[in-house]
Amino acid sequence: MIDAAPKEPKVDSTLSKGLLILENLAGSQNGKGVTELSKELGLTKSNTFRLLQTLTTLGYVQHRPDKSYAATLKTWRVGRASVENLNLRELAAPELLHLSQETGEAVYLAVRENLNVIYIDKIDSQKPIRSWNAIGGSAPLHCVGTGKAILAADFNKLRDQVSGVLTHHTEKTLTDLASLDADISATLARGYAFDTGEFRDRILSFGAAITLPGGEPVGALGISVPDINLPEGGVDQYGGLVSLAARSVSAKLGRG
Template identity: 60%
Template sequence: MNRDRANRGAKPPQKPPQRLDSTLSKGLLILETLATAPGPRGVSELARELGLTKSNVFRLLQTLVALGYVQATEDKLYRATLKTWRVGRAVVENVNLRDLAAPAMEVLARETGETIYLAVQEGLSVVYIDKVESTRPIRSWNPIGGTAPLHCVGTGKAILAARYDRMRARMIGHLTRHTDRTITSIKALDDEMALTRDRGFAIDTGEFREGVRSYGAAIRLPGGEPIGALGVSVPEVNLKDGDEPRICALVKRAADEVSQALGQA
């Protein structure tokens, strides 16, 4: 009887804590740090930042170099290679972005009545990988597989703003004019990207096609990296008072919903 009372009051046995491989976890920590660093890092700097010994950091860096994930510079600093990006890209490609984005795109199409695009970055352009056609007599049109410059359209500007610190240098000399509203100076683009980041959506005021505006918001992976963008393309003749802020809020909400779905995929 006493034993039964004791058993009823006892806590269920706890599962033993999951054991992590110390070497692997430290190596991944170094790789993550280098992948997100704005520039190459030294052994001493990494050791101090991560709370590891210099000998441990050096040994792990040599392993990462041998595997192709890290590259040593001439001044004995280290940086992540594009192999890290390729592995991440392969993971992303296994996620069917079109399926995940489809419900949000349908809602966005119903609420705006305009053409909805799903776009991803390719070089200095965006590629449209899916769309929902407008139901209006006057509508914008781009085919699936069509492209547009990053700096000219809502989807492109949204993606560009999300990774502008890495893309800015590449944009210099490539700000091609398409209409009299196209941003063609890096200073103007700096200001536009700061504004886009602050408000969470991008606006194209007819910068790629005369008389057609577009509004875009980035779709992000859980770590914040943009994987694509949703956009609403609207002929200016269709816009009424109050439409623009409403559409901007709707596209941002839709992109946020797809980003959340990605985090649960």
């Protein structure tokens, strides 16, 4: 007798549509209106409006004065709690320490929030000339090492979202999609991202994504280096170190 194939679990359509809206808004830097959301998600305007009202009542979405809708800090707190539940700081602490000892430079653990990275842990540089960012500080995905690493790991999903917000910060910032596409391809090929001074003048950074077994990025490790401190062969050296460290943390997540 041939066993029947297991039945697919039933999915509540209202809940799934509400989560689609929330994910869309959480991934956008700007608010969106009912019409825009309904077109992007293939929902009717009336259905979209009802779901937005529910999400607003529950505190996950806010209705702005310009009539657009945006995700609230409650959504951010839920996402941050998920990161905490992964024990990411604890898991990455040995690798963060190793990177600090090997380079002597500032090293960071970062996670994505919308189209930015947020630094959730760090070890400061002890060198006279140093790079510095605060825990809780942020930077756009497209112009720092940790951000570009996360972006590369989820580029199919994030490309369209980031295309309209390629903000200019230095003369080296990648502000057109063609340049970003090429940079992401290079990042994927070599296994680490390299910021050539694209967010702050003469501050270089290297990043590699920390991923779940399915490849979804949950964060990134990074090294930030004033260009004057970079040794000969330092690009490959630091890139290789951060890539190996991120793979080590990812492996721990896979065993969790």
